Structure formats: C-alpha cells, structure tokens
Amino acid sequence: xxxxxxxxxxxxxxxxxxxxxRPGVGLKLALAAGAILGVVSxxxxxxxxxxxxxxxxxxxxxxxxxxxxxx
Numbered sequence: 841x842x843x844x845x846x847x848x849x850x851x852x853x854x855x856x857x858x859x860x861x862r863p864g865v866g867l868k869l870a871l872a873a874g875a876i877l878g879v880v881s882x883x884x885x886x887x888x889x890x891x892x893x894x895x896x897x898x899x900x901x902x903x904x905x906x907x908x909x910x911x
Contacts, residue, residue, distance in 0.1 A: 841854075841855035841857070841858045841859070842858075842859050842861070843858070843859075843860060843861075844860065844861060848860070864889065864892065864893030864896065867888070867889060867892065867893060868889040868893070871884075871885035871888060871889045872885060872889075
C-alpha cells in the first residue's frame with residue numbers, strides 16, 4: 841500500500857507493506873519561499889502547490905493503469 845499517510849493511514853496500517861509519502865512537499869516549500877520573496881503570488885503558490893500535486897499523483901496513477909502484466 842502506498843499512500844500519503846493522512847487519509848490512507850488505516851489502509852497503510854493493515855497492509856503487509858506500507859509506504860507513506862508526501863507528494864509535492866519540495867514543490868510546496870519552493871512555492872512558499874517564492875511567495876515570501878515576492879517571486880510568485882500567493883494565489884499561484886496555493887493553486888500550483890495543491891492542485892499541481894494532486895494532478896501529478898492522478899496522472900501517475902493513470903500512467904500506471906496502462907501497465908499490463910506479462911502472462
């Protein structure tokens with residue numbers, strides 16, 4: 841089981857192997873620093889940080905759904 845550890849905690853606890861990760865943390869830190877320094881607006885930082893991370897995870901799941909097992 842692979843999850844972010846927030847809403848996936850019960851499934852991670854029951855899984856034989858569980859891995860919790862936080863997608864987009866580095867991106868959020870960079871955007872927060874950019875917002876503080878005035879490089880990006882706060883609205884852009886929030887939209888890209890939250891929606892961007894969700895889109896990356898969703899697109900990766902769709903990519904993995906196309907993988908076919910051999911056999």
